[in-house]
Amino acid sequence: MRAWERIWLGATIALMILATLAVFLYAPREAKMGDVQRIFYFHISTAWSGFLAFAVALIGAIAYLRTRSARWDQLSHAAVEVGLVLLTMAIVTGSLWARPVWNTWWTWDPRLTTTTITWVVYLAHLLLRNAVENPETRARFAAVYAIVAFVTVPITYLSARLLRTIHPIVLGPSVSSEAQGQFGLTPRMVHTMVLSLIAWTLLFSVLLWMRYRVQRAQETLEGIEAAAEEA
Amino acid sequence: MLQLERISKAFGPRWVLREVSFTVHPGEIVALMGPNGAGKSTLLRVAATLLRPTAGQVRIGGSSWPPDGAGVRAQVTLLGHQPWLYPDLSAEENLRFYQRLYGWPEEPGAIEASLERMGLADRARDPVRGFSRGMLQRLALARAFLSPAPVLLLDEPFTGLDVLGLEEAREVLQELAGRGRAVVVALHDPATADFAHRVVVLVGGRLVAEGAPVAFQEKALQELYQAGMTHRHRLAAGRPARRSEEGGSSLRMGLSTGVHPVPAESRSPPGARGQGRGLRALQALLWKDLRIEGRARETLTPLLTLAGLSLFLFGTAFELRPDLARSFVPVFFWMLLLFASSLGVGRMMASEMDRGTWEGLLMVPGDRSLLFAGKAMVHGLLLGLVILLSLAAAGVFFNLSLWDPGILLLLALGAIGLSGVTTLLAAMAMATRARELLLPILLFPVAAPLVIAGIQGTRAILEADPAGWSVWLQMLIAYDLLLFAVTWMVFEEVVSA
Amino acid sequence: MGYLVAAYLVFWGVTFFYVLYLLRRQRALEERIARLRARFNPEEGEERDELR
Numbered sequence: 001m002r003a004w005e006r007i008w009l010g011a012t013i014a015l016m017i018l019a020t021l022a023v024f025l026y027a028p029r030e031a032k033m034g035d036v037q038r039i040f041y042f043h044i045s046t047a048w049s050g051f052l053a054f055a056v057a058l059i060g061a062i063a064y065l066r067t068r069s070a071r072w073d074q075l076s077h078a079a080v081e082v083g084l085v086l087l088t089m090a091i092v093t094g095s096l097w098a099r100p101v102w103n104t105w106w107t108w109d110p111r112l113t114t115t116t117i118t119w120v121v122y123l124a125h126l127l128l129r130n131a132v133e134n135p136e137t138r139a140r141f142a143a144v145y146a147i148v149a150f151v152t153v154p155i156t157y158l159s160a161r162l163l164r165t166i167h168p169i170v171l172g173p174s175v176s177s178e179a180q181g182q183f184g185l186t187p188r189m190v191h192t193m194v195l196s197l198i199a200w201t202l203l204f205s206v207l208l209w210m211r212y213r214v215q216r217a218q219e220t221l222e223g224i225e226a227a228a229e230e231a
Numbered sequence: 232m233l234q235l236e237r238i239s240k241a242f243g244p245r246w247v248l249r250e251v252s253f254t255v256h257p258g259e260i261v262a263l264m265g266p267n268g269a270g271k272s273t274l275l276r277v278a279a280t281l282l283r284p285t286a287g288q289v290r291i292g293g294s295s296w297p298p299d300g301a302g303v304r305a306q307v308t309l310l311g312h313q314p315w316l317y318p319d320l321s322a323e324e325n326l327r328f329y330q331r332l333y334g335w336p337e338e339p340g341a342i343e344a345s346l347e348r349m350g351l352a353d354r355a356r357d358p359v360r361g362f363s364r365g366m367l368q369r370l371a372l373a374r375a376f377l378s379p380a381p382v383l384l385l386d387e388p389f390t391g392l393d394v395l396g397l398e399e400a401r402e403v404l405q406e407l408a409g410r411g412r413a414v415v416v417a418l419h420d421p422a423t424a425d426f427a428h429r430v431v432v433l434v435g436g437r438l439v440a441e442g443a444p445v446a447f448q449e450k451a452l453q454e455l456y457q458a459g460m461t462h463r464h465r466l467a468a469g470r471p472a473r474r475s476e477e478g479g480s481s482l483r484m485g486l487s488t489g490v491h492p493v494p495a496e497s498r499s500p501p502g503a504r505g506q507g508r509g510l511r512a513l514q515a516l517l518w519k520d521l522r523i524e525g526r527a528r529e530t531l532t533p534l535l536t537l538a539g540l541s542l543f544l545f546g547t548a549f550e551l552r553p554d555l556a557r558s559f560v561p562v563f564f565w566m567l568l569l570f571a572s573s574l575g576v577g578r579m580m581a582s583e584m585d586r587g588t589w590e591g592l593l594m595v596p597g598d599r600s601l602l603f604a605g606k607a608m609v610h611g612l613l614l615g616l617v618i619l620l621s622l623a624a625a626g627v628f629f630n631l632s633l634w635d636p637g638i639l640l641l642l643a644l645g646a647i648g649l650s651g652v653t654t655l656l657a658a659m660a661m662a663t664r665a666r667e668l669l670l671p672i673l674l675f676p677v678a679a680p681l682v683i684a685g686i687q688g689t690r691a692i693l694e695a696d697p698a699g700w701s702v703w704l705q706m707l708i709a710y711d712l713l714l715f716a717v718t719w720m721v722f723e724e725v726v727s728a
Numbered sequence: 729m730g731y732l733v734a735a736y737l738v739f740w741g742v743t744f745f746y747v748l749y750l751l752r753r754q755r756a757l758e759e760r761i762a763r764l765r766a767r768f769n770p771e772e773g774e775e776r777d778e779l780r
Contacts, residue, residue: 020736039735046739065724068283089742093735100731113683120676127672131663135243137728141659144721148655148677151713155680203743210750217757223244224764 053083262427305596313587331515516605561689
């Protein structure tokens with residue numbers, strides 16, 4: 001492992017631990033919801049990194065179509081998978097928060113619905129990759145679908161703002177008077193939130209890097225196997 | 232005229248062509264020979280812009296591919312493995328369709344003449360469905376004969392022809408060369424190559440020899456193929472750039488080719504250019520699809536039957552009270568639209584691919600987004616018809632009038648948005664292993680916001696809530712525009728390998 | 729409180745197992761690559777760099 005990799009990895013682990021400690025020890029107990037509100041710090045952070053991952057997938061897709069270099073496709077693919085893992089965490093923990101606060105595991109609220117749509121779109125993306133044998137066609141189709149799929153991301157972002165929703169809008173001005181579980185942020189909460197966001201963004205970059213390396217190794221192996229077959 | 236410069240093509244990690252270079256002059260016929268799997272078809276498809284070379288360039292008359300596929304395509308006619316013919320159109324209609332699609336000059340009598348030349352004059356008005364393999368091949372050759380393109384690429388054009396047809400076909404090719412065309416013919420049988428001016432031999436994706444046809448009788452070819460195979464066995468995973476010294480060691484056989492290049496006939500570039508040509512091609516596409524649908528009814532009738540059956544089942548299963556009907560019927564209609572689009576568009580795209588005609592469409596000179604526009608328009612029309620007839624039936628089954636301009640507007644917007652995005656996704660899904668199964672998986676999540684907005688908007692009207700309707704209408708419009716913009720931009724990427 | 733613990737178990741647990749899965753896959757792939765390389769072109773060191 002090279003020096004910068006060591007620093008990167010070390011910083012990520014340290015920040016993740018620090019963020020977890022801050023969530024439990026530093027952040028104040030929210031008055032109405034109690035301790036369960038503490039889910040929100042990592043919930044937002046995973047959702048944010050998930051959407052960041054899909055943005056990376058989009059960039060990789062566009063760059064692939066421009067350059068036709070397999071590396072961009074590998075990056076895009078890695079980002080989609082990591083993004084799915086992160087978004088899954090966000091959805092599951094959101095549900096764990098909703099149970100005590102909204103008194104239900106799930107509701108067909110616009111924000112939840114559109115997030116689920118995004119999740120399913122990227123799942124379909126993986127299925128599409130799986131269904132194409134020719135690596136070049138696979139990369140091309142995956143890139144196209146990643147671009148089409150990203151259309152659902154801004155819709156998810158806007159839905160909570162434009163449509164009537166009960167999902168709280170913690171960051172930015174709230175326009176919905178019907179939000180249930182809405183709360184104001186104290187300075188300590190803001191610190192914890194910022195720390196979590198940084199920690200998860202770093203963790204995302206590490207996961208992306210690891211997944212990207214797996215993809216490269218995978219395709220190198222396929223290359224060697226094909227060459228061996230030919231020889 | 233046609234210059235191939237160090238063309239390499241890899242399918243993933245497998246190299247199919249390695250640094251193949253040669254030039255074909257106007258008036259010259261080059262026979263491309265090689266064992267099965269040598270890369271002959273791949274090379275022709277690269278030259279015809281159906282495949283993108285991994286490295287190297289194809290040059291024709293000032294255009295280079297990549298990147299200028301459209302420019303090269305405008306000067307090339309390809310006769311591929313499949314004849315690219317529509318069984319429900321007559322021989323004449325098939326030729327007319329391609330003439331318009333490709334923007335070839337529509338000289339009166341030209342189609343009749345080319346049919347005559349290939350001995351099909353008396354079958355001109357018969358649907359191609361009843362043609363034998365040999366006749367299909369003759370008709371495909373008639374299309375090549377009709378083409379004004381300066382470069383002709385033919386992949387095993389003699390397949391299925393009888394002795395007479397073979398002789399005629401060779402004469403036609405010689406005649407075309409005599410008129411200044413550059414002709415490349417991929418062949419496997421050395422006995423049929425004697426009419427060529429030059430033979431180029433591909434083995435294992437490399438050009439291993441070239442020379443006069445006399446030098447490549449069966450025996451010589453056998454030895455070449457053998458040598459090429461053992462040569463290939465010695466190679467491991469090397470990339471062509473690092474093996475150029477080996478690639479350059481091709482044999483030169485025989486005497487000089489004895490070709491006397493003929494100057495190309497002075498003619499305006501094939502067909503009209505620009506806006507007018509695009510419009511004519513679009514017209515041709517619509518005309519072709521609607522005519523085939525009118526004759527074969529392979530999409531509309533099944534879809535309508537399916538819609539009727541679902542209406543009936545849904546109606547009997549629920550026996551909805553009016554208030555419930557207002558809530559449920561919109562769901563039914565938008566789901567119907569979604570399924571109809573997935574099944575109908577998928578079917579139409581699949582039949583283009585099954586018939587092998589999709590590649591013929593991809594050879595359209597210029598912007599391939601035209602195909603997207605044409606297909607999306609036909610699909611939009613089809614969906615519109617299905618929905619209108621189902622709306623009429625709904626009045627009967629649900630005792631609920633849905634003939635409201637607001638609802639019709641929503642459904643029209645839905646059909647437009649869906650036809651566009653489904654066309655794009657179908658072009659991808661039908662080229663994968665999972666095909667029909669994959670299309671709804673790709674489509675439904677992307678179309679979900681559209682369907683949700685449609686359902687809510689329709690409900691708002693049934694519940695007399697115009698303000699709610701206009702919010703959903705705006706969302707539907709915004710999403711339609713967004714989807715159309717994105718799909719329009721990426722369609723070319725889906726269809727150009 | 730139970731929901732809170734469950735949620736943070738999800739965060740840490742999923743991350744942990746995902747990292748573990750990635751590391752294992754990477755190792756398995758690298759081993760297979762090394763084995764194949766040793767079998768097919770033991771002398772071509774140059775090729776190795778290129779395929780990396």
